[in-house]
Amino acid sequence: MIRVELPAHLRTLARSNDEVELQVDGPVTQRSVLDALEAKYPMLRGTVRDHVTFKRRPFLRFFACGQDLSHERPDALLPDAVARGDEPLLVVGAIAGG
Numbered sequence: 769m770i771r772v773e774l775p776a777h778l779r780t781l782a783r784s785n786d787e788v789e790l791q792v793d794g795p796v797t798q799r800s801v802l803d804a805l806e807a808k809y810p811m812l813r814g815t816v817r818d819h820v821t822f823k824r825r826p827f828l829r830f831f832a833c834g835q836d837l838s839h840e841r842p843d844a845l846l847p848d849a850v851a852r853g854d855e856p857l858l859v860v861g862a863i864a865g866g
Contacts, residue, residue, distance in 0.1 A: 770801055771856035775828075778816070778859065782809040787856050796851035798830060799842040816859060831858040 769789040774782065782788060790804040799822075806813045817824050822842070824830070829838040833847045833855050849855040 769853045770796060770804070770850065771853055772801065772805060773856045773858045775859060775861040777861070778812060781811050781815065784809075789853075795843075796846045797843050798837065798840065798846065798857075801846065801857055802842075827862045827864065829860045829862050831860055832856070 770792050771787050771789055773787040774784070779785065788805070788809070790801060790808060792800050792804050794800060802816055802822075805816070813819065815825070816828055824838060829836065830840075831837060832850045835847070837844075837846070837857075845851070846857060847855065850857050
């Protein structure tokens with residue numbers, strides 16, 4: 769099982785109090801995890817990535833194992849610890865301001 773931690777506003781949409789667990793068949797990539805997330809929680813479609821381009825929304829970032837994975841290719845493999853379920857993929861709301 770892949771573990772994903774969502775920011776509070778997305779946990780509310782998904783009606784989840786904790787991290788979510790997903791079954792991912794095949795290689796564990798950002799794309800495969802987000803596909804599984806949107807399949808299990810259809811109310812999240814368009815919130816993490818754009819409906820048409822499937823690009824990450826500007827104010828969300830992806831982290832795992834102490835690394836910022838936000839600018840990695842969608843089909844790049846996630847760290848082994850995430851694939852094993854030892855570590856979660858973190859979806860974090862970015863903070864902007866001036």
